[in-house]
Each structure stands twice: as structure tokens, then as C-alpha cells.
Amino acid sequence: ARYSGAHSTLGVMDKAARAQVKRAAETALRCLSQGLHVEALYGLLQLTRDHPEHVRAIKQGFLSSLAAFLDSINCGDSEADLQRFSRVAQDVCEVYSHDEAALTMLGVKCLDEGLVAQAQFFLEAALRVDPDCLGAKENLRALYDRMVMRWHFLMLNDLSRNMAYANAVDRAVSRSPNCSVLDIGSGTGILSMMAVRSGAKMVSACDFNETLFSLSRDIVAANGLEGQVNIIHALSTSLTIPRDIPNRVDLVVTEIVDAGLLGEHIVPTLRHAWKELLLPRIPHPAAVETSGCGHEGQVIPRGATVYAVAIECAEIRRQSRLLFSRVCGLDLSSVQIEGSDKISDDANGTAAPLPLDTRHHGVFPLVHEPYTCERLAQVRGGYLPLTGVHRILEFNFSDPEIPLPESDTELAVTSLGQLDAIATWFDLHLDEEVCISTSPLWDISWEQALFPMQRGMAVAPGNHLCLHSSCSDILLDVRLIGVASNTKTTPPPSVPFSFPRVDTLCQTKSALGSMREDPPPTPPTTTPPVFYIERHEVCRLNDVLYMERYFCSIQEAILTARKEAWSGSESEEEMVCADMNGLCIGGGGEGQLGRSDEGGVANCLVLDLTHGPSLFGIAAAMKGADFVQVGRSPPTYHSFQTCVAENNGVLDHIALSRLELSSLTPSHPVWDVVVSDVVGPQGTLRPGILDELAYLRSQFFHSSTEVLPSKMTVHAVCISSPTLKAQSCVLGTIPTLGFDIASFINRYQVSHFVDVDLSTLPHEKMSNTFELLTINLGTLRIKPLQAEAEICVTVETSGSITGIAYWFELALRDNRTISTGPAAYEGSHWHQAAFLLCEDLTVIRGNQLLVRGVVRDSCLDISLRATSRT
Numbered sequence: 001a002r003y004s005g006a007h008s009t010l011g012v013m014d015k016a017a018r019a020q021v022k023r024a025a026e027t028a029l030r031c032l033s034q035g036l037h038v039e040a041l042y043g044l045l046q047l048t049r050d051h052p053e054h055v056r057a058i059k060q061g062f063l064s065s066l067a068a069f070l071d072s073i074n075c076g077d078s079e080a081d082l083q084r085f086s087r088v089a090q091d092v093c094e095v096y097s098h099d100e101a102a103l104t105m106l107g108v109k110c111l112d113e114g115l116v117a118q119a120q121f122f123l124e125a126a127l128r129v130d131p132d133c134l135g136a137k138e139n140l141r142a143l144y145d146r147m148v149m150r151w152h153f154l155m156l157n158d159l160s161r162n163m164a165y166a167n168a169v170d171r172a173v174s175r176s177p178n179c180s181v182l183d184i185g186s187g188t189g190i191l192s193m194m195a196v197r198s199g200a201k202m203v204s205a206c207d208f209n210e211t212l213f214s215l216s217r218d219i220v221a222a223n224g225l226e227g228q229v230n231i232i233h234a235l236s237t238s239l240t241i242p243r244d245i246p247n248r249v250d251l252v253v254t255e256i257v258d259a260g261l262l263g264e265h266i267v268p269t270l271r272h273a274w275k276e277l278l279l280p281r282i283p284h285p286a287a288v289e290t291s292g293c294g295h296e297g298q299v300i301p302r303g304a305t306v307y308a309v310a311i312e313c314a315e316i317r318r319q320s321r322l323l324f325s326r327v328c329g330l331d332l333s334s335v336q337i338e339g340s341d342k343i344s345d346d347a348n349g350t351a352a353p354l355p356l357d358t359r360h361h362g363v364f365p366l367v368h369e370p371y372t373c374e375r376l377a378q379v380r381g382g383y384l385p386l387t388g389v390h391r392i393l394e395f396n397f398s399d400p401e402i403p404l405p406e407s408d409t410e411l412a413v414t415s416l417g418q419l420d421a422i423a424t425w426f427d428l429h430l431d432e433e434v435c436i437s438t439s440p441l442w443d444i445s446w447e448q449a450l451f452p453m454q455r456g457m458a459v460a461p462g463n464h465l466c467l468h469s470s471c472s473d474i475l476l477d478v479r480l481i482g483v484a485s486n487t488k489t490t491p492p493p494s495v496p497f498s499f500p501r502v503d504t505l506c507q508t509k510s511a512l513g514s515m516r517e518d519p520p521p522t523p524p525t526t527t528p529p530v531f532y533i534e535r536h537e538v539c540r541l542n543d544v545l546y547m548e549r550y551f552c553s554i555q556e557a558i559l560t561a562r563k564e565a566w567s568g569s570e571s572e573e574e575m576v577c578a579d580m581n582g583l584c585i586g587g588g589g590e591g592q593l594g595r596s597d598e599g600g601v602a603n604c605l606v607l608d609l610t611h612g613p614s615l616f617g618i619a620a621a622m623k624g625a626d627f628v629q630v631g632r633s634p635p636t637y638h639s640f641q642t643c644v645a646e647n648n649g650v651l652d653h654i655a656l657s658r659l660e661l662s663s664l665t666p667s668h669p670v671w672d673v674v675v676s677d678v679v680g681p682q683g684t685l686r687p688g689i690l691d692e693l694a695y696l697r698s699q700f701f702h703s704s705t706e707v708l709p710s711k712m713t714v715h716a717v718c719i720s721s722p723t724l725k726a727q728s729c730v731l732g733t734i735p736t737l738g739f740d741i742a743s744f745i746n747r748y749q750v751s752h753f754v755d756v757d758l759s760t761l762p763h764e765k766m767s768n769t770f771e772l773l774t775i776n777l778g779t780l781r782i783k784p785l786q787a788e789a790e791i792c793v794t795v796e797t798s799g800s801i802t803g804i805a806y807w808f809e810l811a812l813r814d815n816r817t818i819s820t821g822p823a824a825y826e827g828s829h830w831h832q833a834a835f836l837l838c839e840d841l842t843v844i845r846g847n848q849l850l851v852r853g854v855v856r857d858s859c860l861d862i863s864l865r866a867t868s869r870t
Contacts, residue, residue: 028065041065041088048095055096063101066092070105071660075113085109089122100130104857108139117210119143135857138687141752147211148748150727152187154445155255156745157726159735161436161445165300166194166737168430169253172298173198176250182206182277184236184254184269188741189216191253192229204245206232211748219744237272248279253300259373259438260449260476261304261395261426267402267473270299274400281400299397303429306393307439308409308478310465311376312417313383313450318542318827319372319535320420320452327541328551330619334647335640336528338454339535342369365636366532370477373447376423376440378760386419386459387411392469392478406470410484413463422451422467422478451478459483531640536681537612539829546818546829550616550708553813554606554675555623557706561604561672562624564704603627605669607659607696609676611686613637616675621650625673631659661695670702678712678777679808679820682755683833690858694780707778709810714772714853715821716806716862719834720799721763728753728836754833758805758822766801766843767793772853772862787855792867795847803836804851804862835862 028047031040044062048055069088073081089106096102107122120143126136155161173179173195181195186205195203207213213233220229232244241247252273256264274280279297317323322337343366376383393405425438425448438446459465464484470477533541540546603626608617610632617630618641633641638656645651674696678689693707701707725731728750730742773789795801807821807830820830841864843849848867853860 028061038069038084038088041069042091045091045095059099059101062096063105066102066105070109075109075115089118093125097125098129100126100133100136103129104133104136104139107136107143111139111143116143116147120147133857134854134859134861137861138752138857138859141750144748145750148215148745150750151445152212152745153729153750154727156188156190156730156741157735158445162190162735162737164430164434164436165191165253165255166198168300168434169194169251170198171431171433172251172253172300173200175298179251180204180245180247180249181251181253182236182245182249182273184252184273185256185264186216186231187212188745189220189229189231190736190739190741191255192216192231193220193223193225193739194737195251195253196225196228200251202230202246202249203228204230204232204249206234206236206239206244208233208235215744219739219741222743223739236269236277239277241277245277248277248297250279251298251300252278255301257301257304257428258449259447260371260424261306262471262474262476265474266397267395267404270397271400271402273299274402281398301428301430302396302398302432304395304397305391305427305429306395306424306469306476307389307426308392308411308422308424308467308469309389310386310411310413310419310459311383311421311423311450312386312415313376313379313381313420315380316372316374316383316450316452317418317420317456318539318829320538321454321456322538323542324544327547327615328619330551330615330622330644331648332644334528335643336530337538337541337640338368338530338532339372339452339538340366340369340532341372341534342367342532366534368532370475371424371449371451372535374450375447376450378757378762380757380760383423384415384417386413386415386417387465388414392424392467393471393476404471404473407468408481409467409469411465411467413459413461413465416460417458419453419457419459419465419480421453422480424449424451424476424478449476453480457483529643531613531637531643533613533637533640536829540612540681541615542827543829544827545825547615549812549816549818550675551619551623553708553816554616554620554673556813557673557708558604558606558620558624560706561704604673605629605671606673606675607631607671608633609659609674609689609692611677611680613640614677615641615644617641617654618645618648618650620673620675621645621653622648626653627655628653629655629657629659631657661692664700666699668700670700671696671705672702674701674705674707676707676709676777678709679810679830681829681831683807683820683831684752684754685855685858685860688858690775690777690780690855691785692858693777694785697780705778706813709812709818710778711774711776711811713774713809713811714806714860714862715769715809715819716772716804716851716853717765717769718767718793718795718801718849718851718864719758719763719803719805720766720797720840721761721802723762724753724756724834724836725802725840749836749838751836751838752833753803753836754831756805756832756834758807758832763802763805764797764799766795766797766799767849768796770851772806772851773855775855785856785858788853790850790852793849793851795843795845795849798844800840800842801837801849801864802840803834804864805832805834806860806862807832837864841866 028040028043031043044058044065048058048062073085075082075085092102092106103122103126107119107126110119110122123136123140123143126133127140169191178201180202181200183192183195183203183205186192186207189205192203192205205216207216210233213231217231220226220231232239239245254266256266256269258264282296320339322332325333390409390411392407392409395405396402425440428436430436438444438448440448462485465480466482466484468479468481604624606617606620606625606628608614608620608628608630610616612633614630614633617628621628630641633656641656642651645654676689676693678686680686729746730736732742733740770791770793772791773787775787807819810818812818820832822832849864850867851862851864853862
């Protein structure tokens with residue numbers, strides 16, 4: 001029925017037009033039922049061309065056809081699919097150029113497929129049609145975050161870092177008459193402009209990021225330096241002489257370093273530069289007479305020193321490994337979990353961390369990730385140094401060979417605690433006088449690299465930690481190889497460390513069991529398989545209260561569903577089990593699995609729409625569900641879920657298969673219990689989740705289907721946070737030493753900041769916390785799927801408002817709730833989010849503000865404006 005919008009127009013057409021429209025609509029429906037999405041789409045496009053006056057009536061069927069088509073193609077893996085998409089997109093733009101929904105769908109597809117320029121075109125076009133289209137607005141925000149990563153703003157706002165580079169560049173240029181410079185990984189071009197200002201005669205810059213390449217050309221021209229910087233869209237390793245630069249340069253300047261120093265390929269990049277692009281070093285003063293050259297090649301930075309310290313940090317512990325062998329009666333002893341955000345090299349040709357906003361969590365397999373990155377000064381719960389700081393590695397980038405260092409170091413333990421990670425940072429020596437430190441003690445824009453321990457271990461003064469530090473060209477590696485005590489060295493323990501027992505937080509404790517970390521067990525005879533899971537998902541699995549409250553609510557919902565299903569039934573034995581190869585199994589009427597509408601025996605069906613490595617579906621099967629479909633876990637986690645389900649004896653009751661809404665038919669059985677994670681760990685609504693629930697409610701729920709959570713409430717607070725502002729845009733020309741970069745890069749200013757930890761973010765509350773709006777998830781309907789509220793908020797503190805931070809309260813069963821707010825409970829895995837103002841709003845205590853919240857297209861938008869009395 002949702003594909004047949006054209007039928008509603010038949011009554012207002014003449015006889016011939018009615019017949020034509022009817023034939024086209026029937027053809028489209030027949031094609032859709034056969035999976036011929038392109039044919040259906042083009043049939044409706046032709047119908048729209050022939051009868052443009054009825055485009056509104058045809059629109060819903062067309063959008064449904066377009067959605068089905070987009071779901072059926074994979075442009076990244078198929079050139080044919082990419083060509084089909086391009087043709088369809090061109091035709092859609094021709095006929096539906098003023099339809100924001102169609103343009104948004106095309107933009108989202110491009111975003112999912114990594115087609116950045118095309119995604120930007122469609123999403124910006126959608127917003128030109130309707131500036132209030134939340135779907136286009138939210139996806140464009142995500143795209144901008146991907147085009148210009150937020151750390152660019154932090155770096156450009158780091159005045160001490162910029163001054164250090166400016167001083168080093170000035171000294172290096174002054175040493176070489178007619179100095180020529182190559183800026184590698186030039187970004188916005190700030191280092192190139194420093195070189196011109198210092199007197200360099202020729203400056204070239206290269207960057208492979210298309211967005212930054214385009215931005216830097218505009219920035220250089222706006223600062224009056226057009227023609228003085230040759231900007232090249234390429235990797236430096238692809239540059240040649242004289243095609244790209246006329247001669248070898250006197251100076252290479254770069255900052256292609258990550259928190260682990262080597263992750264952005266500074267070593268192979270500088271080796272190539274020394275070999276192909278940079279003047280050679282002069283080994284001895286006597287060589288000056290022979291070469292006739294009074295100067296030699298220079299690089300900035302000239303070297304680096306890496307430091308290490310052992311730390312205790314509960315947050316890193318929760319991200320790195322599963323802390324419990326049982327979760328409310330669910331046995332997890334058969335698996336070993338390791339936190340990782342690193343995609344397999346085989347998946348995309350390069351080993352790279354997953355971006356926070358990726359829509360492909362879990363599509364590619366994950367592999368061991370040696371280190372993670374955190375800003376220790378702001379890590380949740382803080383950290384405790386267990387040893388002193390030790391120098392472990394020295395790099396000399398001024399040596400054209402750039403030899404790779406290696407060392408063995410003993411760290412004397414100075415504090416009693418649990419060893420959770422080895423933290424490292426480095427001093428970046430720009431020249432012999434200036435260095436930049438990434439130490440957590442400095443107020444800088446850098447994170448630190450942390451090497452987590454995959455087994456818990458208690459240490460005490462008198463212990464010595466034996467580290468082996470080494471590296472490849474692109475990766476730092478720091479390993480604990482043993483613990484020395486009283487001249488005896490032992491390897492790290494191979495059994496989990498025992499943490500304090502956790503009190504059960506659920507009233508149905510006796511039915512569900514408790515969630516505790518067991519005492520260290522006897523080492524198993526066989527090693528459990530290792531599964532790599534995204535770090536924020538490991539945190540979620542370790543969230544005690546979250547898991548227990550959901551598990552309790554799931555069990556009670558199943559018991560309620562069974563009571564309703566058993567009314568009028570003779571015995572439980574008459575229930576029919578589900579066939580895991582499909583949903584149509586015998587027992588009650590035409591062999592379909594589902595409720596009996598005639599009071600007979602029925603099965604209990606549970607739909608788990610939780611993303612990530614969800615355990616809720618497995619728990620539901622253990623608590624009495626006959627059939628569970630885990631419909632949103634990505635394929636890379638299926639082996640983990642299969643292992644857990646098999647070990648708990650419920651594998652035959654679970655189907656790990658993606659729920660495709662476009663493939664559901666009216667004969668599909670209805671669900672008794674639906675579990676979803678409407679809010680992701682980063683603190684925002686899951687894309688599309690509300691529309692998904694509304695559509696399922698319209699056709700595949702019965703009157704008593706229970707949705708968990710049943711309700712969500714948005715809470716918010718006005719805040720002032722210069723720290724958050726500095727991560728979202730460039731703060732004028734002062735931090736960039738007078739260069740106007742802000743006017744250009746701030747086009748990509750972060751307006752919706754996700755993954756904010758308000759418990760550690762430096763900020764000031766400018767208002768009291770207020771309840772903005774509530775949505776009942778159990779009664780959603782397709783049209784209109786919108787919630788809106790506007791409330792008046794009083795300013796409690798004078799100052800400047802940076803934005804509005806928000807979080808959710810999720811209602812489960814029997815007055816159980818879960819808050820995603822800051823420090824809502826100990827062990828929470830949730831972060832929060834914030835909508836930032838384009839410009840800070842200056843207020844005084846007592847001012848009145850109007851805050852408006854809108855939920856539409858499964859997106860939330862919050863805006864703020866002052867009242868006339870402010």
C-alpha cells in the first residue's frame with residue numbers, strides 16, 4: 001500500500017489519464033514485488049513526467065521506490081551499481097529537483113558510500129529547498145565533520161604550537177639565502193604562509209585532502225599571498241622534479257604526526273623527501289668547498305623523544321576488555337573481548353581507525369589495535385601514575401635514513417594500583433631551540449597514546465615493569481614483557497584481575513542472576529577466541545546498570561506477552577518452536593509463526609533492533625522467547641554473538657539477519673516485544689530509528705506489542721565552554737598569528753557536537769537543567785512523525801552561552817529508567833551531545849531565553865533565541 005500513492009489521483013483525472021496512471025502504478029507495484037527496483041522507479045518517474053500536476057499524490061510511492069532502489073545497490077563494490085546510481089540520480093534531480101526528501105535520500109546514500117562531493121551537492125541542495133529539513137541538516141553536519149576533522153580547529157587555536165612553529169620556520173629560513181620551502185600535509189596553509197612571512201623565496205605546499213586543498217588556495221589568496229605559494233593536490237611521495245617543483249628545496253616543514261607520533265607516516269614521508277625533494281645534508285664543513293654550496297637541507301621537526309609512564313585508569317580498563325564473565329545469568333566465559341577501532345588492512349587497503357560518525361560500524365572486520373588515544377587531562381574518572389616518567393625512544397628526522405630506535409626499559413612502580421595501560425607522549429623537536437610537548441601536563445591540543453593491558457594486574461612499590469619499545473615505519477609499539485620483583489622477573493599474568501563485586505541493581509535478581517566479575521579462575525585448558533569490538537561498545541557491555549535494567553525489562557515483557565498468548569491455551573507444550581531458517585513455521589494457521597488471533601497457542605517473538613554486538617536478543621531467548629531476530633547487529637559481530645548464543649544453549653532460537661523493511665510483506669508475523677537503542681553511546685538519536693519504529697508499528701505490531709524503551713525524554717542545559725568552542729571553530733586571527741583562516745575553515749564549523757563527556761568537559765552551567773520534550777516510542781505512527789516544544793528558560797549566571805548540551809532519559813518497565821546524562825550513575829557508558837551557537841550569546845542573570853526542540857525525520861534539533869526582554 002505504501003507504494004501506491006498514485007491511485008489517490010484517479011478520481012480527479014479524465015478517463016484516459018486514469019487508465020494510464022492506473023497501468024503505471026500497477027506496473028510499479030508489480031516490479032517492486034519482484035525486486036525490480038529500477039523498473040519501478042522509472043515507471044513512477046515517467047508517470048511524474050506525464051502528469052506533473054499530480055506529483056504530490058505520486059510522491060510517497062516514488063520515495064518508497066527510491067528507498068528500495070538505494071538499499072539494493074552498493075556503489076563502493078560495483079562499478080555497475082555506481083553507474084546505475086548516477087543515472088538514477090540525474091533523472092531524479094531533473095524531475096524532483098524541488099523535493100527535499102528525494103535530494104536528502106540521494107545525499108545520504110552518497111555519504112554512506114564515501115562520495116563526499118556528491119553528498120555535499122545533494123544535501124546542500126535539499127537545504128536550499130527547505131532550510132528546516134532536519135534529515136539534510138543532520139547529515140550535512142556529519143559530512144562536514146568528515147571533510148574537516150575537528151582536531152584541525154584545536155590545532156589552529158593552539159597559540160603556543162603556532163608560535164613555536166613560526167619561530168622555528170623563521171630561524172630555518174634565515175639560515176638559507178633564497179630559501180625554498182616545501183610544506184608537506186599543508187592543511188590550511190598556515191605553515192606555508194609563515195615561511196613566506198619569514199622571507200622564503202619559493203614556497204610549495206601539498207595536501208591530499210581535496211577539501212583542505214581547495215580551502216588553502218582561498219586562504220592564501222585572501223591573505224595577499226596568491227602567487228607566492230604553489231599549492232599542489234597530491235601526496236608528497238608522488239611529487240617529482242621538475243614536474244611539481246623546479247628544484248630540490250632547502251627546507252621541508254611538516255606536522256604529519258598523530259598521538260602515537262608515527263601514525264601519519266612521517267618516517268617514510270621524510271625519507272622520501274630526503275631522497276627525492278630536499279637538498280642533501282653536508283656531512284662535513286670541508287664538503288662546502290667541494291659542493292660549492294654553503295647550506296644544506298633542513299627539516300622541521302628535526303626529531304622527537306618519546307616518554308612512557310604506567311597508569312591506572314578505570315575508563316581505559318572499561319574500553320579495553322570485558323570485565324565480567326557473567327551478565328545477569330548470561331555466560332560470557334566462552335569469549336575474550338579486546339577493544340579496537342582499527343579496520344583490517346584487508347578491508348580497505350590501509351589500517352585506519354573508524355571515524356566516530358561512521359555509518360558502517362562493524363561492516364569491516366576489526367583487528368588488534370596496539371594503542372588508543374585519550375586526552376588524559378580530561379579522561380573520565382581521571383588516572384593515577386603508577387611509575388615515574390621514562391624516556392624510551394629517540395628519533396632523528398635530520399638523518400636521511402631515519403633509523404628506527406628500539407629499547408628495553410624498567411619502570412619502577414611508585415604507587416599501589418591496577419596496571420591498566422602504558423601511556424606515552426613525545427617532545428617534538430622543531431629545531432635545536434624549540435620543542436612542542438604533547439604531555440598531559442601541558443595545556444595543548446594533543447592527545448596521548450595509550451597501550452592498554454588486555455589482562456588485569458595489581459602492582460605495588462618494589463615492582464619493576466619491564467617494557468620493550470620498538471616501532472615500524474608507521475607504528476609505535478610498547479609492550480610489557482615482564483614484572484621484576486626482588487631480582488625475579490615474571491611474565492604478565494594471563495588471568496583476569498578481580499574487581500569489587502557489583503551489587504545487583506534489579507528487583508528480579510533471583511530470576512535473572514547477578515552481574516559480577518568472578519574471582520580469577522583456574523587458567524583454562526583452551527584459550528577462548530578473541531573478538532575485536534569497538535571501544536565504545538566494550539564500554540556498553542561493561543555498563544552494569546544499563547545491562548541489568550534492560551535484561552530485567554526484557555524478561556518481564558516476555559512474561560507478560562506469554563500470559564496474554566497463553567490465555568485460552570491448554571498447555572505450554574503446544575507452543576511451536578521457530579525455525580531459524582525463516583519466520584514461517586508451523587503451528588497455528590497456514591504454518592506462520594506468530595500470535596493466534598483466535599485464542600489458540602502462540603509463540604513469543606522478539607525483535608532486537610539494538611546496534612553493535614547486542615546481547616539483548618540472546619538474553620531474550622534465555623528468558624523464554626521462542627524466536628528472536630537480531631536485526632541491526634553488523635555482520636562482523638555475528639561470530640561473537642553466535643559463540644555466546646551457542647555457549648548459552650539458545651542458538652536455535654536466534655536469527656542473526658538484518659531486518660530489511662522494504663522486504664517485509666503484510667503476511668509477515670507480528671512482534672510481541674521490540675528492543676531498540678534509540679540513543680547511541682555518543683549521545684545522539686540513532687539515524688532513522690524513530691521512522692523505523694513508526695513503520696513497524698503501522699503493520700507488524702499488535703495492540704499490545706511492547707517497545708523497550710517505551711518513552712524517551714530530552715533534558716538540556718545552557719552552557720558556556722571556551723574549550724568546546726575551540727574544538728568547533730577557529731577563534732579569530734589571534735591564535736593563527738594574524739592570518740585569516742577562520743573566515744574560510746569556519747564554513748565547516750561544528751554546530752552539533754557529539755561524543756561530549758560533560759563530566760570532564762570544562763564548562764559552566766548558565767541555566768538550570770530543563771526537560772525539553774518527550775516522545776512515546778510505543779505509540780509512534782508514520783504520519784505525522786514529529787514532536788516539537790518551546791519553553792522559556794531563565795539565565796542563572798551572567799556570561800556567554802556557547803550552546804545547549806542535552807541528553808536523554810529512557811523509560812523501561814515498572815518505573816525503571818536509564819539516564820544518558822553526565823555522571824548519571826557509576827560506570828555509565830554514555831556520552832552527551834551539544835548544539836552550539838554560531839556566535840556566543842552574551843546574557844546576564846535573569847534574562848529569559850526561548851529554547852525550541854524539534855524531532856523530525858528521526859533527527860533532533862535544538863535552537864535558542866533571546867526574548868525581547870533579554
